[in-house]
Amino acid sequence: MADSAKGRPAAGAGGKGLTAEQVVARFNRLRQEQRGLASKAAELELELNEHSLVIETLREVDPARRCYRMVGGVLVERTVREVLPALEGNREQLGRLLEALAQQLQAKGRELGEFREQHGIRLLGEEDPRSPPRGGPDAAGGAKGGTAGVLVS
Structure with missing residues (x-):
């Protein structure tokens, strides 16, 4: 909010005029969101595989056989014939x-790639x-002007 008072746009104003700290914070938030999606997808993939395994196992069982199914935290006795479609x-x-x-x-x-590219x-x-390859003429001199961007750990 202090940035707005200095005449610079706030963090939510289209990504323009962000400080390095704001860029890093937003980048880390985007990475965290991506990791969360990937984690949820992996969790659902495991659950899908578990469902497939149970379905394949139950298909080989007598349809009138009794089994138990968790419904709302309560074990309910059903037949395989009733459980399989669900x-x-x-x-x-x-x-x-x-x-x-x-x-x-x-x-x-x-979105993450575009943000990285946009903010270097x-x-x-x-x-x-944009920098010369390692071992080139500027390698011993360190980073020399012209390289702008944010380095994120």
């Missing part, structure tokens, strides 16, 4: 949800494509 429906929903998450993850990756962000250990 499990298959859940598996389909998980698949659709995974597809949607994959699209969100790709969009977040594009480099990660530690990553070379700046």
Whole structure:
């Protein structure tokens, strides 16, 4: 808020006029959001595989056989015939949800890439494509003018 008083736009004003700290904070937030999406996708992938395994196992069992299903935190006794369609429906929903998450993850990756490019962000250990290769004439002299951007650990 103090930046607005100095005549600079606030952090939410389209990404223009951000301080280095604000750029790093926003970049880290975008990376954290991307990691959260990836983590959720991995979790759902495991759940989808678990559903598939249970469905395949139950298909080989007598449909009249009794089994137990957790419904709202309570174990309910049902037959395989009653449980199987519900499990298959859940598996389909998980698949659709995974597809949607994959699209969100790709969009977040594009957003992150655009933000990196827009603000010249480099990660530690990553070379700046604008700088000369290591071992070149400027290697011993360190970074010389013209290299702008933010270095993020």
